[in-house]
Amino acid sequence: MAEGGIVRVRHCGAAIFCRRAPARCPACGSPLRGAGLPAAPVRLPGPFRHGHRQPRALLLRPAAGTFLGGYDGRSDLHVGVSSSQGVVYNYDEEGVHRAETGWEQCISIPLVQPDMFGLLQQWDKLLEEFSAGEDWLPHRYDEHDHNCYTYALAFVNSVLTAQGKQQMSKSEFTERFVIPRTKQASRYLTLHQELTAKDFYIVPLPDGENQG
Known part of the structure; x- marks a missing residue:
């Protein structure tokens, strides 16, 4: 369907x-x-959105399968950040991946406003430089404390710092940006099921x- x-x-x-x-x-x-x-x-x-068509966004998808393909609402979600071209940077026990497929059905949270001209131009450079850092080598991965969500939030905070803005805690970012989208998705999934x-x-x- x-x-x-x-x-x-x-x-x-x-x-x-x-x-x-x-x-x-x-x-x-x-x-x-x-x-x-x-x-x-x-x-x-x-x-849900086609993640590779959502530039400069935080993306969430099930770690296995798809939202509309039997997701039970309790299984783990995987988190990534898209470049200006829709390449999805994401971190796991193998390090940082730059995915051009696999994120076709996501919750998408835009991270850049259309009037942020400087950030629009610098986004890919910032994302690549951040992802090449030693913090995101495979051996640093920890399922609970140093994972895909930690990676995405750390990148968002690095951008905020570069703009002279205050960083966000995990709880603040989750409450303001993630929970409203996941609640909407949960309601839709209930109807779909x-x-x-x-x-x-x-x-x-x-x-x-x-x-x-």
Whole structure:
């Protein structure tokens, strides 16, 4: 099933999720055409991006498999940083990899704003020089304390330092940038998994949202 192929309709005080907009409400059987704006089908945007088409971004993907290919929400995620050309720099027990494939379905967190002209030009040089440092040799890898996430955050902080900005702790960066994206992805994955097994997934709306 293609990513982005989830539709939401509101009717009978519920949000109804499906793959294709139904002609009738699966809860009450009444026609949805002409039922008002809340009943109009809305296609939900998928939270996953082709990482090699996301320049200068922090990327997260399952360490094994893909998000839409059976990810259980608990397995480890692998983290990388993309160059201006979509090459994904990532660190593991073998050292730093410069991947041109394998990151086709990711959570993407942009790291550079369009008006940061100097950083846009210097990004690849900074990323390559940082990745060549001794800290990221294979023997320095530690699954818990010196890993792919440590590598990505250390690079982000090196850029902040070069700009004269304050570094971020792991907890601050995770709370501000990572958790909002992973929560969005988790909600989408729940819907995707429900609709793998059934045609409709119906969620009651809070009283304030009961429309249609």
